Each structure stands twice: as structure tokens, then as C-alpha cells.
Amino acid sequence: MRFEILGTGCYKCIHLERLLHEVLKESGRKDVEILRIDDERKIRKFMPLDEIPGLIPDGKLVASRVIPERGDLEGWLAAKQ
Secondary structure, three states, X not given: OEEEEEOOOXXXXXXXXXXXXXHHHHHOOOOOEEEEEOOHHHXXXXXXXXXXXXXXXXXXXXXXXXXXXXXXXXXXXXXOO
């Protein structure tokens, strides 16, 4: 499984990445790859820049402009086991 975080390094983007790492650590999942996409052209393929951060598990945009709740992250991880 792969999570892509779309963002240019703002506070929300960094917070989302940290939260995702925490959830992964707590769940014991080691089969998940996390990529930060900070190239503006690549981000614009999925969403406008003013809607960062974005979260893409396995190629599908599921969140933009907000940091998903911990429970949502856990649910997306459980759905891909």
C-alpha cells in the first residue's frame, strides 16, 4: 500500500505526515510506503494548490484541505489489509 501526501511543506502537510506515521507505528504496519509529493505540477494533477494538504491512498484522492481524523486513517489502512 502507498500513501501520497500532497503538499509543499506547510504546517498542515507536516502534521498530516506525522499523524500518518504515528498511526502506522501503532498499527504495526510495515508494508505501507509514504511519499510526500511537493512538486506543484504533480499536485495540480489532483487538486488546486490552495487545497493542500491532500492524501492519496493507492492512487485515489480521499482528503484535501483538511487533516483527516485518526479514525479515518485507521479505516483506510484496515480496508487495504
